Amino acid sequence: MQVKSHRLSIPLIIWVAAISMIAAIASSAHAQVQTIRIVGFTPNQYAGIIEQFEAQNPDIKVEVEVLPGSWGAQAEQIIVRKVAGVPFDVIRTATENFRSLVAADVFTPLTSYIQRSQGMSGAIDDIHPNLFLPFQYQEDLFMLPILWNAPAMGYNVNHFDQAGLAAPAEDWTWEDFRDLASKLTKRSSDTAAAPEIYGTALSIDYFPMLPWVKSGGARLLDDSWSESRANSPQMAGVFEFLQRLLWENESAVIRGGPYNPDLGTVSMWSQWGVANRPVEWSAQLWPRGESHTSVLGVGGIGLSKTSQAPDAAWRFMEFIFTPESQRMLHQSTGAVVARNSVMNEMLRGEMADTYQVLYNVLNDVRVIPSPPSYPELERVWASILRRVVNNDISPVNAAIELDHEIQTILINSL
Numbered sequence: 001m002q003v004k005s006h007r008l009s010i011p012l013i014i015w016v017a018a019i020s021m022i023a024a025i026a027s028s029a030h031a032q033v034q035t036i037r038i039v040g041f042t043p044n045q046y047a048g049i050i051e052q053f054e055a056q057n058p059d060i061k062v063e064v065e066v067l068p069g070s071w072g073a074q075a076e077q078i079i080v081r082k083v084a085g086v087p088f089d090v091i092r093t094a095t096e097n098f099r100s101l102v103a104a105d106v107f108t109p110l111t112s113y114i115q116r117s118q119g120m121s122g123a124i125d126d127i128h129p130n131l132f133l134p135f136q137y138q139e140d141l142f143m144l145p146i147l148w149n150a151p152a153m154g155y156n157v158n159h160f161d162q163a164g165l166a167a168p169a170e171d172w173t174w175e176d177f178r179d180l181a182s183k184l185t186k187r188s189s190d191t192a193a194a195p196e197i198y199g200t201a202l203s204i205d206y207f208p209m210l211p212w213v214k215s216g217g218a219r220l221l222d223d224s225w226s227e228s229r230a231n232s233p234q235m236a237g238v239f240e241f242l243q244r245l246l247w248e249n250e251s252a253v254i255r256g257g258p259y260n261p262d263l264g265t266v267s268m269w270s271q272w273g274v275a276n277r278p279v280e281w282s283a284q285l286w287p288r289g290e291s292h293t294s295v296l297g298v299g300g301i302g303l304s305k306t307s308q309a310p311d312a313a314w315r316f317m318e319f320i321f322t323p324e325s326q327r328m329l330h331q332s333t334g335a336v337v338a339r340n341s342v343m344n345e346m347l348r349g350e351m352a353d354t355y356q357v358l359y360n361v362l363n364d365v366r367v368i369p370s371p372p373s374y375p376e377l378e379r380v381w382a383s384i385l386r387r388v389v390n391n392d393i394s395p396v397n398a399a400i401e402l403d404h405e406i407q408t409i410l411i412n413s414l
Contacts, residue, residue: 184200
């Protein structure tokens with residue numbers, strides 16, 4: 001029996017082999033693509049970074065899961081996912097949530113990743129060392145800072161010029177501030193009407209008011225954030241100072257939420273960003289009581305313990321700290337990013353000078369007190385401070401009640 005052999009031409013053999021090879025490569029690449037899930041990120045703020053990362057890392061796909069609600073609500077959702085065994089890879093959150101998430105064993109320590117990373121050494125050196133403080137716990141680092149807030153005192157330059165006043169000096173004091181607030185307050189010819197311009201704006205919110213506590217030498221909690229320290233002469237002194245601004249000098253106004261100085265009706269305010277504004281403004285260190293100390297809040301990213309692709313997740317975290325990503329992050333959020341060289345590169349003129357003031361604030365800051373019971377602490381603070389600014393409670397009694405309420409919260413959270 002003769003067996004016939006059908007031979008392919010050489011070009012056809014090459015063509016078939018090439019197609020087979022391409023198919024094999026495509027199949028292999030498809031099989032090797034890893035998907036990482038990042039939670040707590042705002043998609044429109046990170047879309048450009050994710051697009052660039054995927055283009056440069058075709059073996060990794062990024063999925064974003066949005067977490068609605070406050071920082072506290074987001075922490076609860078992350079903990080529920082962790083307990084349920086739902087895998088996710090990179091967590092974006094802030095100082096206010098860090099302790100509650102560490103207590104829930106959500107994060108993978110980062111020290112070993114940083115030590116063997118070739119791409120992070122330059123970034124680490126470019127970030128102010130105090131920005132890592134909020135994310136250190138028991139001698140390890142669990143998150144990396146990407147954005148930060150540390151309030152300075154913003155002021156309307158035109159208001160100072162119109163009042164014939166020099167800009168506040170770096171070594172100004174609480175009494176200097178109170179004197180300037182009185183002189184900057186522009187009253188209506190109708191004595192019964194509210195001032196046309198207030199010297200300063202106050203708030204009952206936690207973060208923008210804590211610099212008064214810190215610079216006044218007062219404390220809400222001990223160093224471990226496990227016991228209250230609110231009942232002190234220093235805390236009573238803070239409350240007395242605020243009441244005098246409001247009721248004795250009548251140079252302050254209460255504004256709910258973050259105050260918007262664009263309205264031009266306030267001369268000085270708690271400022272923690274470098275956004276362009278229609279009013280000409282600048283900033284100075286927080287006025288000194290016992291010190292110039294301000295508070296620090298940081299947004300950061302951490303590696304989840306439930307990650308099924310930790311190396312891919314770490315590559316994404318490294319990418320966020322490239323100069324290009326930091327530039328995109330500043331442009332999409334308007335916030336102050338972690339890398340100092342990027343901020344210096346992107347800001348010019350007066351905004352560069354203002355940024356330098358904000359950066360100098362970092363030399364004397366304390367991490368915003370954020371125990372696992374942070375949402376309750378924030379609520380109690382607002383409740384007591386509302387009574388203080390309404391002159392419904394004496395400064396001494398306010399400190400006593402605040403201390404009692406905080407200690408109750410801490411005991412109930414055990």
